[in-house]
Amino acid sequence: MKAMELTDLGPLFEALHGAGRTVVGPTVRDGAIVLAELSSADDLPHGWGVELEPGGYRLRRRSDRAAFAHSAGPQSWKPFLHRPRVKLWEADRTGDGFQIATDSPDPPRYAFLGVRPCDLRAIAIQDRVLMGGRHTDPSYAGRREGALIIAVNCTEPGETCFCVSMGTGPQAGPGYDIALTELLDDGDPRYIAEIGTEAGAAVLADLDAAAARPADVDRARAEVTAAAGRMGREMPAPDLRDLMAGSLGSARWDDVAQRCLTCGNCTMVCPTCFCTRVTDTTDLTGDHAERWQLWDSCFDPDYSLLHGGAVRSSAKSRYRQWLTHKLGTWHDQFGSSGCVGCGRCIVWCPVGIDITAEVDALQAEADSP
Amino acid sequence: MTPMTPVPYRVAARRADLADTVTLTLEPVAEPIAEPAPGQFTMMYAFGVGEVPISVSRTGPVLEQTVRSVGAVTRAVCATAPGRILGLRGPFGTGWELDAAKGRDLVLAAGGIGLAPLRPLVLAALADRDAYGRIAVLIGTRTPDDLLFAAELDEWRARGAQVEVTVDRPAPGWSGHVGLITGLVGAADIEPALAAAFVCGPEIMMRVTAQALIGRGLPAAHVRLSMERNMRCGLGWCGHCQLGPLLICRDGPVLPYERVLPLMTVREL
Numbered sequence: 001m002k003a004m005e006l007t008d009l010g011p012l013f014e015a016l017h018g019a020g021r022t023v024v025g026p027t028v029r030d031g032a033i034v035l036a037e038l039s040s041a042d043d044l045p046h047g048w049g050v051e052l053e054p055g056g057y058r059l060r061r062r063s064d065r066a067a068f069a070h071s072a073g074p075q076s077w078k079p080f081l082h083r084p085r086v087k088l089w090e091a092d093r094t095g096d097g098f099q100i101a102t103d104s105p106d107p108p109r110y111a112f113l114g115v116r117p118c119d120l121r122a123i124a125i126q127d128r129v130l131m132g133g134r135h136t137d138p139s140y141a142g143r144r145e146g147a148l149i150i151a152v153n154c155t156e157p158g159e160t161c162f163c164v165s166m167g168t169g170p171q172a173g174p175g176y177d178i179a180l181t182e183l184l185d186d187g188d189p190r191y192i193a194e195i196g197t198e199a200g201a202a203v204l205a206d207l208d209a210a211a212a213r214p215a216d217v218d219r220a221r222a223e224v225t226a227a228a229g230r231m232g233r234e235m236p237a238p239d240l241r242d243l244m245a246g247s248l249g250s251a252r253w254d255d256v257a258q259r260c261l262t263c264g265n266c267t268m269v270c271p272t273c274f275c276t277r278v279t280d281t282t283d284l285t286g287d288h289a290e291r292w293q294l295w296d297s298c299f300d301p302d303y304s305l306l307h308g309g310a311v312r313s314s315a316k317s318r319y320r321q322w323l324t325h326k327l328g329t330w331h332d333q334f335g336s337s338g339c340v341g342c343g344r345c346i347v348w349c350p351v352g353i354d355i356t357a358e359v360d361a362l363q364a365e366a367d368s369p
Numbered sequence: 370m371t372p373m374t375p376v377p378y379r380v381a382a383r384r385a386d387l388a389d390t391v392t393l394t395l396e397p398v399a400e401p402i403a404e405p406a407p408g409q410f411t412m413m414y415a416f417g418v419g420e421v422p423i424s425v426s427r428t429g430p431v432l433e434q435t436v437r438s439v440g441a442v443t444r445a446v447c448a449t450a451p452g453r454i455l456g457l458r459g460p461f462g463t464g465w466e467l468d469a470a471k472g473r474d475l476v477l478a479a480g481g482i483g484l485a486p487l488r489p490l491v492l493a494a495l496a497d498r499d500a501y502g503r504i505a506v507l508i509g510t511r512t513p514d515d516l517l518f519a520a521e522l523d524e525w526r527a528r529g530a531q532v533e534v535t536v537d538r539p540a541p542g543w544s545g546h547v548g549l550i551t552g553l554v555g556a557a558d559i560e561p562a563l564a565a566a567f568v569c570g571p572e573i574m575m576r577v578t579a580q581a582l583i584g585r586g587l588p589a590a591h592v593r594l595s596m597e598r599n600m601r602c603g604l605g606w607c608g609h610c611q612l613g614p615l616l617i618c619r620d621g622p623v624l625p626y627e628r629v630l631p632l633m634t635v636r637e638l
Contacts, residue, residue, distance in 0.1 A: 088373045091416065097398075097454025098416045102374055133619070135372045135604040248635050275608035278373070278601040282417035289417040291373065296607070303609060305599050307439040317637030325611065332614030 003212040003220075004204050006180070006191040009041040009067070009113075012150075015206045016111040021148060024080060025113035026073065031059060033073040035080070038113065045070060046189075052158040052232070052343065054352030064187035068114050068180075071158030072342040076119050076271030077112055081147065082126055086139045086293040088278070093287040107142035115151045115176065117169030118161075118342040122271030123149070124175050128334050129274050139293075148199060151176035153224045159232035160343030162356055166235060168340045170227040178204060181220035192220040233343060233356045236363050240337065244328025247362045248320065256358055257316035259351050264297030266345035266353075267322065272330075272338045275303070298322050323355065372604050375414040375456020376402050378432075380449050386517055390482065391447040392426060392435045395457065402457055404428060406464030407489035408595060408623040412603045414456030415445035422600040424486035424622070425460070435485035435517070461603040463623045465490045465593060470565035473591065474502035476557050478578045480509045480550060480570020484517045486595050486622075487569050495528045502564070504530040505557035509550030509574065512536055513543045531558050550574060554581040561586035568626075569595040572633055579626050592626035613638055 006012060016023050026033045027043045033050060044067040051058040052071055062069060091100040115123070127144060130137040154163070154170035163169030172179045177200030180191045192212045195201045212220075267273040277296040282289045296303060299318050304311035312318050330338030339355075346354045382394040405411065410424040413434060419442040427433035438447040449455055467490055475494055477487045487506075494501050506525060510516050513536055522532045533553045535546035546553060550570075566582050568575045575594045583589050598610040598617045610617035613632045615624070632638055 088371070093416060096379070096452055097377055098456075100374055100377075100456075102371060104371075130606060133605050135606070137604075137606055138371050248638065274606070276601065276606065277609070278420065278607065280414070280417065280419040286417055293373070293607075296601075296609070298608065298611075303599065306597060311598065312637045314637060321611070321638075324613075329611070329614040333611075333616055 002195065003217050004193045004207070004209040005212040005216060006193050006207065006209055009044070009191065011207045011209075012113075012203070013038070013040050015203055016113075016148070019203070021109050021111040023111045023113055024077075026068070026070065028059065032057060033059070033070050035073065035075045035077065041067075044068075044114075049156070050158060052160045052347050054160065054346050054354045055349055056352070057347050064184050064189075066156070066182055066184055066189050068152045068182045069156040071156065071161055072116060072118065072344050074269055074344070074348060076122060076269070076342070076344070077115060078122070078126065078271050080110060080112070081123065081143045082130060082137075082140050082274060084295045088291040088293055090288065090290045092289075098289065104138065104142075107139075107146050109146040110143070111148040111150060113150045115149050115172075116154055116342070117151065117172040118154075118163045118166075118340040119271050120149065120151050120172050120175050121168040121340045122342070125272045125334070125336060125338060125340070126274055128336070132334070148203070149176045149178075150200075151179040151196075153179060153181045153220070155182060155223045155227045157227050157231050158343060160346040160354075161231050161341065162233040162235050162343060163341035164228050164231050164234075165237070166337065166339055166341035171224050176200070181224060183216065183220060183223070192216055233346070233354070235339075235341065235356050236359050238363060240327040240359065241331045243359070243362060243366060244324040247366060248324070250362055250365050252358065252361045252365055253316045253320045255361070256319050256353060257314065259353055260315050260319045261351060262299040262315045262318055263350060264299040265348045265350060267297040267299060268295065269344040269348045270326070271340060271342060271344070272326075273297075298325070323358065326355075327359070372458070373602070375412070375420070375458050376400065377454050378457045380451050380453050380455060383449065383451050386435065387515055389439075389447075390435060390437045390517065392433050393446070393449065393455075395432045395434060395455070398454060402459055405432070405460035407467065407493050408465035408486055409460040409462050410486075410603075410622060411457045411459035411461065412600070413446050414458070415442055415449065416454075416456075418442050418445040420456075420458075421446065422461070422603060422618070424595070426485040426488045427492065428489045435482070435488075437482045459603060461618055462621055465567050465623050467493055470591070471500050472502070474559040474564035475504045476507065476559055476564055476566040476582060476587070477505070478507040478550060478554075478566065478568045478570070478582070480574035480578075481511065481515065482517065483570035483574075483595070484508055487567060488518060490567055491525060491530065495525065495530060498529055503559050505559050506530050506532045507550055507553040507557060507578075508532070508534045509553070509570070510534070510536055512538050513540045513545075533557070549577070551577050551581040554578065554585060562588065565591040565593075567593050572596075576630075576633055579630075589627050590625070593623050594626050594629055595622045596624055596629060597622065
């Protein structure tokens with residue numbers, strides 16, 4: 001496949017904006033690298049990196065002007081595709097019942113710039129849940145089908161990253177329209193751009209970019225390969241699905257429940273967690289009703305409520321639900337793991353629970369006679 | 370119109386079955402939903418109040434749903450007067466798959482409101498009476514006053530079903546069985562090895578009933594249960610109805626006993 005060299009991302013922004021796309025990518029805001037609408041390449045976090053640890057996230061200055069040498073931030077692309085709040089419809093009372101109006105605005109046409117390989121896989125996993133079954137979520141599908149994905153191969157994994165052991169990175173897998181690799185020469189970035197789809201090829205064709213030199217393509221590959229050796233974490237190797245299924249009675253759940261605050265942060269930052277609640281409301285007159293779909297968390301005590309009470313009332317059972325679903329029963333339900341190794345749940349856990357360490361402990365318990 | 374949009378249905382008739390339980394006959398205002406199979410459920414919407422998953426209690430030309438008032442939404446659904454409109458989405462989930470039991474004796478065991486999802490199965494089996502062997506309907510309720518569809522049971526008997534009822538607490542004038550539904554299992558006039566069982570009720574009731582039936586020699590592979598979990602969408606999107614590897618709205622609610630047993634025995638799964 002032909003690769004191009006981009007010495008500057010300015011023309012790419014112009015092409016994307018010219019095509020009527022809203023460009024979303026990483027930028028520095030509120031002391032973090034967040035994903036937000038970008039107006040130009042100047043908005044990218046040039047020269048910023050991050051320091052990650054369980055329960056900790058700090059920006060740090062880099063000695064170069066790299067734009068993508070930072071790990072996953074607090075957000076994934078989830079809020080842009082699977083929105084936290086969606087109004088599904090509204091209805092007005094009529095003489096004997098009600099009349100429903102479904103509002104379906106044209107979805108935005110996004111260009112996602114800087115999708116890391118872990119997050120690229122996460123989008124594919126959410127596609128399977130929200131578009132791949134018998135019923136398609138129209139809000140998600142509309143946004144997803146209109147999105148152009150410009151991935152960035154990862155050359156700078158963080159301290160909490162473990163994409164290699166989940167098989168999701170640091171090289172971008174299928175699903176991108178364009179994949180960039182950032183090369184630094186004397187601290188200044190340039191990019192090797194590889195084409196994934198015809199839509200991606202059409203964007204690059206407008207840029208008047210030069211073909212990449214084979215030596216640079218090889219160097220880009222080598223840097224990504226080298227990044228695979230610098231993962232901060234590793235998920236233990238055994239069959240996680242079997243381990244989870246066999247660990248439902250493990251004593252480790254009591255241990256983690258002593259630390260877990262059941263705040264649900266892990267589910268909010270997780271790029272694959274998809275759970276929602278459906279909430280019906282009325283205005284004060286009672287004559288106008290709305291239905292909203294809101295992000296929900298399996299850590300919420302009401303999540304499993306039946307008329308007799310919650311099925312999972314203890315913290316232990318809720319943490320177990322989250323982890324065994326993510327690593328185990330997701331396979332049964334949707335044909336893959338629900339974890340991409342981005343490490344967000346480790347970083348944004350207020351008490352620093354590390355799922356790789358929890359799995360280690362479950363494995364050790366399973367191995368002990 | 371999306372999978373989240375309720376389809377308007379008019380309440381054609383409302384029958385108060387019990388102090389807290391109502392059966393609604395529902396007719397589409399315009400386009401109907403697909404015809405539910407016995408064992409499937411719909412999401413019933415009461416305007417402005419909310420939506421609840423309810424199994425159909427009659428299907429075919431006449432659609433009925435039997436609802437027990439246990440919370441705000443079921444209270445509003447139960448209170449809906451004839452002529453008023455509710456919303457339905459569905460049908461969702463798996464059915465009882467009665468066809469797979471052709472030629473076998475049938476045992477239908479219900480605990481409380483669990484008789485409602487089994488009623489369309491009784492009616493389907495009686496409508497095709499020659500396709501099945503003996504049919505035993507076992508019903509457990511709290512008191513004689515809690516017996517659902519009491520006026521229909523004699524008709525079921527007349528059409529060739531054995532119907533046995535047991536109550537937890539008898540009342541004056543009650544001369545029938547007293548005690549757990551497992552006490553009725555021995556009274557079912559069936560050939561266990563050649564029978565299929567369909568069980569719906571509280572989880573513990575389903576477990577002990579299935580065990581008692583299997584104890585009599587009914588093959589475990591021919592026992593099906595109907596499971597209940599919190600449901601918000603019915604579409605497999607919301608995650609709430611998980612039971613281990615299962616999404617009850619998609620993989621259930623009717624499931625093989627052997628598939629569910631290892632999941633039912635884990636606390637708070």
